[in-house]
Amino acid sequence: MTISNSFPRQGDKQNSAFFEEYLERLLQERDSIGLTDMIDQVEALMITVDPGQSIRYIGELALMTPYQYLVTLESKSHWTHVLRVDMNSPDLLIREVKDRRTRGIFRSLNEVYPVGARKPNSRYMGEVLRVQDMHGVVECQQQRQFRFFSQDDVRKLELPGNLAIVKPSPYTHNIVCYMERPLDQLRIYALGNSSISPEVQDVYLAAKELQKKLRIDDLILPIDHLATRIYSQNREVAILEWLSLSSYYYWGSYNISDQNSSTNVTKSVHHNNEMHSPAKVFTANNTPYFVNHLDGLPSPTETFARNYGPRLHHIAMAARDGETDRRENIEHVVS
Structure with missing residues (x-):
């Protein structure tokens, strides 16, 4: 049995x-109860x-990542484009609503915020986690008071039918999804009709050619971490909620006083x-x-949360260690 409290604590907060x-x-x-061992890495x-x-x-x-265009899944109201590095790193699912008049729960999360409302359909939705026994995981999480979309809800939202999806967090507004997949099988998303979009393929290939021309194609590695901004009063509960839904542990916190x-x-x-499974940062x-x-304190994170x-x-x-043209690889990439 994994002991999640055994990892050393870092940070000064x-x-x-x-x-x-x-x-x-x-x-x-x-x-x-076995959840830690049933839930594995971030799949997408x-x-x-x-x-x-x-x-x-x-x-x-x-251009900016090592991701490759894999396929487009078309449903009634959405296109979902699947990007992949390999099976050892998470996929990216890029979902576009076809009609700007389409409304739904994810759009509503944007519309109550002044800047977020300007692009009502643009937002990060959440993570898909690989599990060994999806039925067992869902049953355990429901007993712990987590609420899931029904299969009919998932169908109406036009999300992959092989996912179990937790309703958006009140603290981060993100969702967490579970997908059962043996390690020796490919990731498959049960959604719509699949095809290779010529328009997407042309843009993708042009970007990869530019990436090679800039000599950054071998220097950019998969995702290192994801950073979510939340309200000050929700810091601790957002962390605890994520740890309850995943198989992650609390590494620690640093105070950024300035x-x-x-x-x-x-x-x-x-x-x-x-x-293989990015760090999740709050x-x-x-x-x-x-x-x-009252004290003249800065508030960039809270301002972001209030606006978006x-x-x-x-x-x-991540960037590959080493140098290119006598500069650190990361400096070469960003320049």
Whole structure:
């Protein structure tokens, strides 16, 4: 049995007694009922974009990451483009709504925020986690009060039918999905009709040619971490919720005093290499926005959450160690 509380703690930020108590209790319970061993790595990341934006976005991803265009899945109201590096790293599922008048739960998460509402269909949706026994995992999580979309809901949302999908978090607005897959089998998403889009393929190939011309094609590695910005009061509960849904452990938190915020890191108990299952990071203000004027404190993270809503802030790629033209590879890539 995996012991999730056995990993050494990093960082300098102090947590509340509530957090420390329930961190230990939740991870002990997760281990003892077998959830930690049933839930494995991040299989895929799901992103939705506004109408007409997916092909351009895939071109950006093809240039800036090692991802390859694999296939397009077409359903009644959406295109879902699948990008892959290999079976040792998460896929990217880029979902585009066909009609800007289409409404749904993910759009509604954007519309109550002033900047998020400008692009109502563009947001990070969440992660797909590989599991050994999806029925067993769902049953355990429902007993722990997590709520799932019904199969009819999943069909109406036009999401892959072979996923079990937890309803959006009240703290991060992200979803967590489970997919059962033996390690010796390929990832398959049960959704719509599959084809290779000529338009996507042309943009993808042009981006890869430019990547080679810039000599960065061998320097960019898979995803290292995902960073989600949340409200200050939700820092601890968002971390505990994610740990309850996944097989990650709490690595630790660092206080970023000049930004009046903290960086809070969780990592997979099963994979030492983040490129196999990325670290999941939460950033939050140390104080809520309405008191910052009293002490003249900065509030970039809280301002972001108030403008866009709690959501993913960035996806960080790893870079190969070494030098190119007497510069660190990472400097060569970003320049």
